[in-house]
Amino acid sequence: MMSLNKKAYIVPHTHWDREWYFSTEESQVLLVFTMQQVLEQLEQDDGLPCFVLDGQSVMLEDYLSVVPEDSDRVKALVESGKLLVGPWYTQTDQCVVHGESQIRNLMWGCRDAERFGAVMKVGYVPDSFGQSEQLPQLLKHFNIDKCVFWRGIWEGICGNTEFVWRAPDGSEVTTAVLEFGYSAFQGMKPMETHLEGIDQKMSERFWPGERDHFLFMGGHDQKPWQRETVEAIRQANETRPYQYQLCRFEDYFASSTGCSLPVVESEMLYGKYSRIHRGIYSTRYDIKKLNSDVENLLVNQLEPLLTVANQFGLKYPYGLMEKNWKQLMQSHAHDSIGGCNTDSVNRQVKARIEAVRENAERLKAITLKQLADSSTKGKDGEYVLVFNPLPYSRNVQVELELVLPTRRFTIFDGAQDVEQQHVSCELVDINAIVQDPTTLGDERFRSWYRHNVVVSLEGLPACGYRNLRVERLADEEAPADRCQLQTVIDEPVSIANEALSVTVDMHGKISLTCLSSGQHWDDLITLVDGGDDGDNYDFSEPHDDHQIAFGVQQAKGIRVCQGPLRSEIRIDYQADLPADLAERAEKCGSVTQHIEVVLGLAKGSEHLDIALELENKVNDHRLQLHVNGDFARAQSVADQPVGLIRRGNDELALSLWQQQQWTSCPVPIYPMQSVVAGETSQGGIAVMADGVREYQQYDDSIAITLFRAMGFVGKPDLKYRPGRLSGLPDASPDSQLRQPLSFRLALYPFSGSASDAGLCQRVKEWLSTPLTLHNGVVQRFMIAPPVFTAPETFSMLALNQPDVTVSAVKVCEDDSRSVVVRLMNASNNHIALGALPAEWRVQQVDGMERVVGDVTAQTVIPPQGLIGLRLSKANP
Numbered sequence: 001m002m003s004l005n006k007k008a009y010i011v012p013h014t015h016w017d018r019e020w021y022f023s024t025e026e027s028q029v030l031l032v033f034t035m036q037q038v039l040e041q042l043e044q045d046d047g048l049p050c051f052v053l054d055g056q057s058v059m060l061e062d063y064l065s066v067v068p069e070d071s072d073r074v075k076a077l078v079e080s081g082k083l084l085v086g087p088w089y090t091q092t093d094q095c096v097v098h099g100e101s102q103i104r105n106l107m108w109g110c111r112d113a114e115r116f117g118a119v120m121k122v123g124y125v126p127d128s129f130g131q132s133e134q135l136p137q138l139l140k141h142f143n144i145d146k147c148v149f150w151r152g153i154w155e156g157i158c159g160n161t162e163f164v165w166r167a168p169d170g171s172e173v174t175t176a177v178l179e180f181g182y183s184a185f186q187g188m189k190p191m192e193t194h195l196e197g198i199d200q201k202m203s204e205r206f207w208p209g210e211r212d213h214f215l216f217m218g219g220h221d222q223k224p225w226q227r228e229t230v231e232a233i234r235q236a237n238e239t240r241p242y243q244y245q246l247c248r249f250e251d252y253f254a255s256s257t258g259c260s261l262p263v264v265e266s267e268m269l270y271g272k273y274s275r276i277h278r279g280i281y282s283t284r285y286d287i288k289k290l291n292s293d294v295e296n297l298l299v300n301q302l303e304p305l306l307t308v309a310n311q312f313g314l315k316y317p318y319g320l321m322e323k324n325w326k327q328l329m330q331s332h333a334h335d336s337i338g339g340c341n342t343d344s345v346n347r348q349v350k351a352r353i354e355a356v357r358e359n360a361e362r363l364k365a366i367t368l369k370q371l372a373d374s375s376t377k378g379k380d381g382e383y384v385l386v387f388n389p390l391p392y393s394r395n396v397q398v399e400l401e402l403v404l405p406t407r408r409f410t411i412f413d414g415a416q417d418v419e420q421q422h423v424s425c426e427l428v429d430i431n432a433i434v435q436d437p438t439t440l441g442d443e444r445f446r447s448w449y450r451h452n453v454v455v456s457l458e459g460l461p462a463c464g465y466r467n468l469r470v471e472r473l474a475d476e477e478a479p480a481d482r483c484q485l486q487t488v489i490d491e492p493v494s495i496a497n498e499a500l501s502v503t504v505d506m507h508g509k510i511s512l513t514c515l516s517s518g519q520h521w522d523d524l525i526t527l528v529d530g531g532d533d534g535d536n537y538d539f540s541e542p543h544d545d546h547q548i549a550f551g552v553q554q555a556k557g558i559r560v561c562q563g564p565l566r567s568e569i570r571i572d573y574q575a576d577l578p579a580d581l582a583e584r585a586e587k588c589g590s591v592t593q594h595i596e597v598v599l600g601l602a603k604g605s606e607h608l609d610i611a612l613e614l615e616n617k618v619n620d621h622r623l624q625l626h627v628n629g630d631f632a633r634a635q636s637v638a639d640q641p642v643g644l645i646r647r648g649n650d651e652l653a654l655s656l657w658q659q660q661q662w663t664s665c666p667v668p669i670y671p672m673q674s675v676v677a678g679e680t681s682q683g684g685i686a687v688m689a690d691g692v693r694e695y696q697q698y699d700d701s702i703a704i705t706l707f708r709a710m711g712f713v714g715k716p717d718l719k720y721r722p723g724r725l726s727g728l729p730d731a732s733p734d735s736q737l738r739q740p741l742s743f744r745l746a747l748y749p750f751s752g753s754a755s756d757a758g759l760c761q762r763v764k765e766w767l768s769t770p771l772t773l774h775n776g777v778v779q780r781f782m783i784a785p786p787v788f789t790a791p792e793t794f795s796m797l798a799l800n801q802p803d804v805t806v807s808a809v810k811v812c813e814d815d816s817r818s819v820v821v822r823l824m825n826a827s828n829n830h831i832a833l834g835a836l837p838a839e840w841r842v843q844q845v846d847g848m849e850r851v852v853g854d855v856t857a858q859t860v861i862p863p864q865g866l867i868g869l870r871l872s873k874a875n876p
Contacts, residue, residue, distance in 0.1 A: 001661050002598060003795055004331060005212045005243075006202045006203075006212050006213075006214065006242045006243070007212060007213050007214070007242065007243040007244070007255075008214050008216050008242065008243070008244045008245070009200050009213060009214065009215050009216065009219055009245055009247050009251060009252040009255065009256075009570075010050060010184060010198075010216045010245065010246050010247065011052055011216070011246075011247060011248065011249060011330065012049075012051045012052065012217070012218045012219060012220075012225060012229075012232070012687060013053075013054060013126075013182070013217050013218065013219040014034060014038075014051075014052075014219045014220070014222065014223050014225070015032070015051035015054055015127060015182050015183075015217075015219060015220060015222070015223075016053070016054045016056070016222060017220050017221065017222070017333065017335055018058065018090070018330065018333060018336070019333075019335065019336060019341060019343065019345045019348065019349070020063070020335045020340075020341055020345065020727075021342050021345070021527070021713070021727070021728050021730065022642055023344070023345055023346065023348060024062075024330075024529065025061075026411065027222070028063075028066065029339060030061065030222055030572070031062055031063055032035050032063060032066060032067060032185060032213075032850055033224070034222070034223075034224045035059075035063045035067070035070075036067075036070075036269075037052050037224050037225065038083075038224070038555060039070065039073055039074070039077065039083075040304060040477065041225050042077050042082045042083060042226060042409070042798055043073070043077070045230055046227075046818065047143065047230035047231075047234070047246070048082075048083070048229075048230055048246065049081070049246055049247060050081065050082050050084050050247075050248050051082065051083055051084065051225065051786070052084045052124065052217075052599065053083065053084065053085050053121065054091065054124075054126070054758060055086065055088050055091060055109075055120065055122075055123075055125070055126070056086075056088045056089060056090050056091050056109065057085050057086050057088070057089055057108070057109045057112035057113050057125035057327075057729035058089055058090050058330065059107075059377075060074060060116065060867060061084075061110065061112065061326075062084060063450040063798065068276065069368075069867055070207070073473060074165055075116045075117055078113070078116040078117040078118055078662050079116070079117035079118060080569060081118065081334065081692075082203030082655075082720055083121070083217070083536075084120040084248070085116060085118070085120060086110050086112070086113030086119040086120050087106055087109050087110050087113065087114040087119050087120060087121065087122070087123065087124075087139075087142060087144055088105055088106060088107060088109040088124075089104075089105045089106075089108040089109035089112065089574065090325065090329050090330055090332050090333050090541075091104045091125070091126070091127065091128065091334065092128070092329065092332045092333065092334075093128060093129065093332060093333065093334045093337050093338060094125075094128050094130065094131055094132040094135060095129070095130050095269075095278075095280075095693075096264075096280065096281055096288060096291075096337050096338070096671060096693050097291070097295070097332045097337055098295040098299065098641070099640070099641030099642055099672060099673065099807065100295070100299045100808050100822075101174070101295055101328070101329065101332060102138055102490065102600045103138065103141070103326050103822070103847055104329065104809075105329050105332065106139075106142050106331070106847055106873075107142075107598045107813075107847055107848060107849075107873050108322070108325065108326060110142055110252060110539070110847075110848060111813070111848070112538070112719065113505065113611050114403075115641075118535075119793070120249075121144050121146065121296070122144065122146040122147070122148055122250075122568050123135065123139040123144050123146065123147040123149075123173065124147075124148050124149075124249070125147070125148070125150070125184040125488075126148075126149070126150050126178060126181075126217065126709075127150060127151070127334060128149065128151065128334050128480055128704035129151060129275075129276055129277045129278075129334050129338060130151060130152045130269040130276050130770070131149050131151070131152050131153075131267065131268035131269075131511060132169065132267055132279070132640055132641050133168065133265075133266060133267035133640060133809045134167050134168070134177075134640055134641045134642040134643065134864075135149075135165075135173075135578070135867070136165045136166060136171045136172060136173040137167035137168075137169050137171040137172075137866060138642070138847075139640055140167075140171040140172070140173065141171075141846055141847040141866060141868070142846060143845040143846060143849065144173065145172075145173050145175060146174055146175075146176075146249060146250075146301050147165060147173040147174070147175040147176075147267055147376060148175070148176050148177075148178060148249060149175070149177065149178065149268070149394060150178040150181055150182060150270050151268065151274040151275070151276055151346065152267075152268025152270055152271075152274070153177055153268045153270065153273075154221070154270045154273065154653075154660055154662075155207070155208050155272075156652065156653065156656075157264060157266045157268070157270070157465065158262055158266075158268070158775070159207060159208050159209055159262075160181050160261065160262055161176060161177040161179070161211075161215075162174075162175065162176050162256050162261055163175055163208055163262045163263065163264045164261050164262070164263045164264065164430060165264050165265075166263050166264075166265050167265075167399065167620040167642075167864070168262065168265070168643060168645075168863060168864035168865075169642075169643075169864050169865035169866070170862055170865075171863040172263075173313050174253060174257050174261070174622065175264075176249075176252065176253065176256070178215065178217060178440075178582070179205065179206075179207050179213075179214070179215070180201050180205075180746070181217070181218045181274065181316050181380075182215065182217040182219070182220070183219070184197070184198055184217055184218050184219070185218050185219055185220055185223065185226065187220065187223075188223070188224075188226065189234035191226065191228055191229060191233075192640070193592075195232070195233075195236055195240065195244070197241055198214075198216055198244070199241075201214070201216075201241060202354045203213050206273065207410060208502050211256075212294045212509070212770075213252070213255050213256045214585035215252050215256075216521060217670075218452060218749075220245065222234060227496075229246070229560070231442070232247065232364075233245075233246060235411065236634070240336070248575075248576055249429040250314070253399070259445065259608070262734075263584045264610045265638075267645065268363055269538055269666075269668055269670070270653060270662075271663045271665075271666065272657070272661055272663065272665035273727060274663060275537070275538075275663045275664050276538075277338070277340070277535055277537040277538055277542075277664075277668070277726065278538070278667065278669045278671075279534055279535075279538035279669070279708070280334075280338035280339060280537060280538075280706045281338055281415040281535075281669070281670075281693045281694035281705070282539070282622070282692075282693070282694040282705040282707060283338060283340060283537070283708065283710075283737060283742065284339030284346060284536075284693075284734075284737075284738065285349050285692070285706070285707035285708075286329075286350070286737060286741070287337070287339055287346065287349060287353070288337070288339070288691060288692075288693055289321075289409040289690075289691035289692075290350060290353050290354065290357070290404065291328070291331065291332075291353050291691075291861075292339060292690065292693075293357065293691065293832070294353055294356050294357045294360065296359065296690075296767050296768075297360050297361070298321075298324060298325065298328070298356075298360055298595065299807075299808055299850040300369075300389055300491055300764075300767055300769075301364060301389055301768070301771055302321075302810040303321075303767070303808065303809060303810040303811075304359050304387075304389035304390075304463060304810070305364060305367055305371075305387055305389065305771060305810050306321070306363075306367060306466060306810075306811065307463075307796070307809055307810055308371070308463060308465070308794070308796050308818055309367050309371050309410040310368065310811050311796055311815060312374065312593065312788040312789070312790045313787075313788040313842060314367065314370055314371075314788060315582060315748055315816075316816050317363065318375055318462075318813070318816075320359065320363055320396040321357070323778070324356050324359055324360050324579075325460065327352055327355065327356050328352075328353060328356045330352060331349045331352050331353050334371065336349050337349070337610070338536075338537075338725055339459055339536055339735070340537045340713065340726070341536070341713070342536075342726065342730050342732065343730075343732050343733065343734040343735070346732075346735075347734070354436045354593065357390060357577045364771070365773075366467050366491055366774040366783055367697060368385060368387065368771060368840070368871060369775070369783060370771060370783070370786045370788075371387075371390045371465065371786075372385040372467070372603075372715060372773050372775035372776065372791060373785060373786050373789040373792060374786040374788055374789055374790040375465070375792050375793075376467055376792065377465055377789065379471070379785075379792075380471055382469070382470040382472075382774070382776040383467045383469055383470065383775045383776075384400055384402070384411070384467065384468040384469060384470060384772055384773065384774050384775065385465055385466075385467050385468075385771075385772065385773045385775060386398060386457060386460060386465060386466055386467075386468060386663075386770050386772050387465040387602050387770055387771040387772070388460040388461060388462065388463065388464060388465065388768070388770050389463065389768050389771070389800055389809065389819065390462070390463065390765065390806055390809075390810060391462050391463040391796075391797055391799040391806060392462045392762075392767050392797075392798055392799060392802075393459050393460060393461060393462050393798070394459075394460045394770075394872070395456075395457065395458045395460070395604070396456075396460055396770055397453070397455070397456050397457075397565060397566070397602050397603070397604075397605075398455055398457060398769075398772055399423065399443050399449065399452060399453070399454050399455075400451075400452070400453050400454075400772050400774065401451070401452055401772075401774065402450075402451040402453065402470065402509070402774045402776070403428065403430075403448060403449070403451075403774065403776065404448065404449055404451065404470075404472060404776070405443055405446040405447065405448050405449070405472070405475075405478060405707055405829045406449070406473060406474070406475045407425060407449055407475055408472075408473035408475065408476055409470055409472050409473055409476065410470075410471045410473060410842045411453075411468050411469070411470055411471075412469040412471065412727070413457065413466070413468050414450075415595065415705075417454040417733075418455045418456070418457065418468060419564070419565065420454065420455045420456070420565070421453065421454045421455075421563045421564050421565040421566060422451065422452050422453050423452040423454060424450075424451070424452045425449050425451050425452075425649055426449065426450050426527055427447060427448070427449055427452070428448050429442070429448075430444055430448040430452045432643075433448075435782055439725070449746070454460075454565050454566055455468075455565075456476075456565055456673070457602065459580035459643075460770060461793060461794060461795035462795045462796075462797065462798035462799075462800075463795060463796040463797055463798070463809060464793070464794040464795035464796055465793070465794055466792075466793045467792050467793065468776075470776070474755070482534060483784075484561060485559040485560070485561045485570065486559065486560055486561070487556075487557045487558070487559050488506075488557055488558050488559070488560060489506065489554070489557035490506055491506065491557075492505040492506065493558055493560040494805035495562065495567040495568065495569055495570055495599070495601050496515075496567075497567075497601050497602070497603055497605060498515070498517055498602070498603075498847070499516060499604075499605065500512065500514060500601060500605075500606070500607075500608055501512070501513040501515060502514065502569065502599055502601060502608060504558055504569050504571060504599070506540045506552070506554070506557075506558070507551065508550075508551055508552030508571050508573055509522070509523045509552060509556070510523070510525050510599070511523070511524060512524050512608060512685075512747065512749065513682060514683075517682060517683055517749065517751045518682075519680065519682050519683055519749055519751075521628070521629060521630060521685065522629055523628055524547055524629070524685075524747070525548075525610075525625060525626065525628070526534060526623075526625075526626040526628060526701075527549065527550040527573055527575075527595060527597075527623065527624075527625055527626075528547055528550075528623075528624050528626055529548045529549075529550070529575060529577055529593070529621055529622070529623050529624075530545055530546075530547040530548075530621065530624070530658045531545045531546065531578070531581055531620060531621055531622070531624045532708045532709065532710050533581060533620065533715075533717070533718060533719065534708075534718055534720070534721075535709055535713060535714050535715040535718070535725070535726065535727070535732075535853060536710065536713045536714070536727065536732055536735055537713075537714065537721075537726040538621060538664065538710070538718060538725060539667070539669065539705075539708055539717045539720070539724070540718035541602070541719055541720065542581060542582075542585065542719070542721040543719055543811065544585045545584065545585045546578065546585075546587050547563035548575050548576070548577060548589065549575070549594060549644065549704070550573040550574060550593075551573065551575065552571055552573055552574075552575065552605070552657055553572040553574045553594070554574065556572045556608075558570070558585070560569050561847050562862060564603070565602065565603050566599045566600060566602045566603065566764060567600070567601050568598055568599060569595045569598070569599045570596065570597070570598050571596070571598075571599070572595075572597075573582060573594070573595045573597060574592055574594045574595070574598075575589070575593055575595060576590070576591065576592055576595045576620075577589050577591050577592075577595075577617075577618045577621065578590070578591070578622050579591050579618050579619065581619075581620045581752065582621070584621075584641040585719065591617050591618050592617075593614065593616075593617055593618060594615075595612055595613070595614040595615060596613045596614050597610065597613070598610070598611040598612075602618050602732060606748060606749075607688065607746040607747060607748040607762070607766070608677060608746060608748075609744075609745045609746050610744070610745040610746060610747065611742070611744055611745075612625075612706065612742065612743040612745075613740070613741070613742045614738070614740070614741055615735060615740045615741070615820060616707075616709060616737050616738055616739060616740075616741055617738070618709075619700065619709060619710075619711060619736045620709060620710055620711060621705055621708070621709055621738075622705060622707070622709075623647045623705075623706045624642075624696065624703040624704060624705050624709070625703065625704045625706055625745070626698070626701045626702075626703045627685065627687055627701055627702050627703070627704070627747070628680070628700065628701045629678045629680060629685045629702065631678035631679060631684070631700065631701070631702070632679055632680055632681050632682055633679070634649040634697060634698070634699045634700075635647065635648050635649075635678070635697075635754065636676050636677065636697050636702055637676070637677045637679070637754035637755060637759070638672040638673075638675065638677070638693065638695065639671060639673040639674060639675050639680075639759065639763065640670055640671075640672075640673060642824055642864065642865075642866050643760065643824060643825070643826040643863075643864035643865075644754070644755060644759065644760065644826050644864065646754075646755070646793065647668070647670055647696070647697065649668045649669045649697045649698070649699065650667075650697075653666035654666055654667075654668075663721070663723070664720060664721040665720040665721065666718075667720055668696060668697040668698075669691055669693060669694060669695075669697070670694070670695055670696070670697065671695045672689070672694070673691070673693075673696055673763075674688060674690070674763045675688045675758070675759050675762075675763040676689075676695045676702060676704070677750070677754040677759060677761070677855060678701075678702050678754075679753065679754050681748045682748055683749065683751035683752055683757075684747045684749070684753075684754055684757070684758050685747055685748065685749050685750070685752065686747070686750060686757065686762075687702065687704055687706060687745060687746070687748075688745060688746040688747075688748060688762070688763045688766050689744075689745050689790035690742075690744040690745070690766075690767065691743075691744070692704055692705070692706060692743060692745065704720075704740045704745065706741075706743050707741060708734045709737045709738075710732070710735055710736065711731060711732055711733060711735060711736055712728070712729065712730065712731060712732055712735075713727045713728050713730045713731075713732050714727035714729055714730070715729070716727050716729075727795065745857060746766060746832075748762060755827060755828050756804075756827060756828070758826075758827075759826065760824060760826035761802070761805045761807040761826070763801075764805050764806060781876055786833070796819075797819070797821075797837045797838065797839075798837060798838060798872065799821065799823070799836075800834070800835065801823070801831070801833065801834045803825070803827060803831050804823045804824060804825050804826075804831055804833075804861060805823065805824040805825075805828075806821065806822075806823060806824075806825045807822040807823060807866065808820065808821070809821050812849050812870060813849055814849065814850075815850045815872075816872050817872060817873065818871060818872045819840075819870070819871045819872075820845065820849050820868060820869065820870055820871075821868075821872055822866065822867070822868050822869070823861060823866070823867050823869065824865070824866050825861040825862065825863060825864065825865050825866075825867075826864065828863045828864070830860045830861070830863060831860065831861050832857065832858050832859065832860050832861075833855060833856075833858075833859045833861070833867075834862075835857055835858055836855070836856075836857055837851070837871065838874075839873065839874055839875075840871040840873060840874060841871070841873070841874050842855050842867065842868060842869055842870070842873055843855060843869070843870045843872075844859070844867060844870075844872050845868040845869065845870040846868060847868065849870060851866065854868075855869065
């Protein structure tokens with residue numbers, strides 16, 4: 001029997017993609033007209049309770065940058081609760097971008113909203129392609145206890161559309177699923193048509209279970225508000241069988257969540273009712289790698305450097321850092337960083353990220369120069385400043401670049417010679433390097449050389465630096481300690497250090513032995529190329545695929561280099577690949593594709609470095625690196641925005657998707673931040689990846705998707721996504737990635753479980769490369785000498801807790817005298833902070849960097865939890 005008590009709660013909104021098949025410039029023009037109409041309606045129509053600006057404050061930034069005279073109008077409406085802004089800066093992707101980027105997105109979204117009067121305290125995520133398991137914790141870090149999202153859930157996770165969503169650390173948010181998406185008012189149609197559609201959805205709903213209250217979003221993509229809505233709904237409540245209310249999210253939560261709700265602990269990556277597009281993790285690798293590089297630059301290098309320099313009085317560049325973060329986050333929306341745009345828009349996305357890199361690199365270089373000049377002021381000779389961005393002492397190998405008018409030199413760390421290994425030495429034109437060569441005097445007429453040298457350093461200061469002294473020697477031939485490659489054709493070659501042994505046979509088969517545990521893997525890595533009949537949204541295996549494994553190029557052999565600090569093996573793999581899908585269907589390979597793989601093993605290292613380079617020559621394919629780890633089960637442990645997550649191969653969902661007519665196949669393709677691991681009976685092996693964000697779970701291996709190449713934004717009737725196309729049917733030749741591509745990974749064998757192997761700490765160290773500056777006579781830009789004084793060696797602070805991962809070290813946004821350190825516990829145990837820096841007062845802060853309480857050495861970080869600390873000098 002049909003219930004007549006059904007009620008539709010309709011939240012007025014517009015969904016706003018800043019770019020997609022249109023550019024940000026086009027979007028801004030439309031936004032001006034839309035915002036002016038919305039502001040007028042909110043001011044004039046008392047029956048319109050509110051309007052949601054898609055949960056992203058960047059819409060106000062875009063609008064007021066060209067209509068600044070409306071600032072007071074906007075502020076009045078935000079303060080009155082009618083215009084709802086935030087909590088995000090942009091509608092960020094949750095799977096591909098870094099966890100710190102997501103925290104900054106919430107921070108800047110909330111800060112901007114507060115400037116206008118109020119933050120919408122609902123984690124509104126209408127269109128993200130999947131929801132992270134850690135979203136509740138990120139929201140609670142900003143004191144947000146409500147969440148609304150659309151994509152990714154099915155009744156295998158929860159049979160209710162309302163539930164308590166619990167993150168692994170215990171954080172909980174009351175959550176409502178947008179069962180019908182965000183488009184209750186799709187198109188500019190008569191209100192009667194919209195209401196008929198709402199009635200039909202309430203009567204013929206597809207979600208299991210019965211209920212009487214339903215949440216609808218009254219709007220659509222880039223859609224203005226229909227002026228007749230308020231009156232139409234008033235009349236509908238008098239004439240139609242159901243009830244309708246224009247409302248805020250809080251009104252719906254009050255009506256639907258009063259009773260006990262089920263508790264859900266899960267990520268949301270399933271496409272039963274709405275498409276998830278797991279293929280975006282590997283679409284446009286070039287954009288994702290660039291974005292990852294810039295995230296690492298900002299979080300793992302620049303912010304700690306600026307924080308240390310700020311201790312000596314070098315003013316923290318708040319404006320530049322806000323600009324850099326916001327410009328980067330403008331490329332973090334699901335379409336933007338997903339790469340599922342037209343080629344012209346993807347070029348704009350890439351250019352925007354590149355602009356951030358240029359700005360941040362120059363800021364890094366000038367700050368290093370100021371610090372180097374100040375810390376060696378009054379000293380004779382040349383120095384190399386080495387900066388450690390992590391708040392604990394490290395023993396490291398660092399590659400230095402030195403430009404000298406001699407081919408020989410010595411490097412001193414105090415009174416001791418530094419152990420070093422030369423990588424390269426090339427003649428350079430000093431006039432092309434130095435801004436004003438006349439500053440070199442007669443030396444500008446000498447021959448100058450660019451040296452790359454690896455040095456081994458011990459006890460690099462925690463969150464600080466040390467200066468090494470460079471002494472030029474009499475010019476002779478190039479140093480003899482350079483690593484010389486030797487070609488081996490008909491026998492295996494090996495490299496080894498104290499922890500690992502690596503062997504490559506004449507067929508290119510790689511074996512690895514962990515010397516401490518005795519674990520051994522034969523044929524550990526396989527490069528496999530397969531077809532991709534998908535689009536920018538989704539990978540889809542061709543109906544008649546032809547997969548090809550790469551083999552070694554016998555004629556070139558295998559080249560090995562044995563060095564005192566670093567040894568390597570170079571392998572040239574090749575395969576004859578189909579040029580396109582048509583050739584692949586015919587099992588034909590007309591294009592010879594080469595891939596150079598370099599295996600590197602550093603002295604004292606517990607991981608094997610892997611570098612790959614190729615120039616992609618074919619279309620419509622996917623290249624995966626299979627790690628054949630003899631894993632005990634088809635499970636993986638990968639990092640996510642906070643901590644680790646354990647996943648299987650989705651057997652249940654895979655067995656049901658066709659019978660239940662899901663929107664897309666739940667192929668066990670998963671996102672990662674930078675590491676994924678499989679477990680063996682003794683331990684396991686982890687893969688660390690720099691800028692690669694996707695892996696696939698197989699029964700007997702984990703495959704890292706290096707990249708995929710395809711030629712359309714959207715295609716219909718895919719094998720893994722039947723039915724309509726997603727996006728537009730536009731050709732996307734840039735997405736074929738016919739260009740040089742390079743990849744950096746590492747393999748780390750471990751004992752015990754992956755959850756206890758310190759994977760997040762290890763990948764953080766791997767990505768947090770120490771910064772260096774040769775402070776000699778060569779400088780690209782002339783800058784004024786520093787006005788502050790810094791010691792020759794310095795450590796800002798030390799947090800010696802080996803079981804937690806440093807997420808961020810930065811200057812506090814509201815107090816340049818305070819330092820914010822964010823720590824993450826990626827284990828399954830409660831971990832106490834331990835000893836705190838004696839010279840600092842340490843307090844706990846939320847995501848806005850506001851104090852929420854004091855901490856002690858006994859303060860505990862929960863499993864898979866995050867804590868923010870604010871450190872202020874005890875005696876400033």
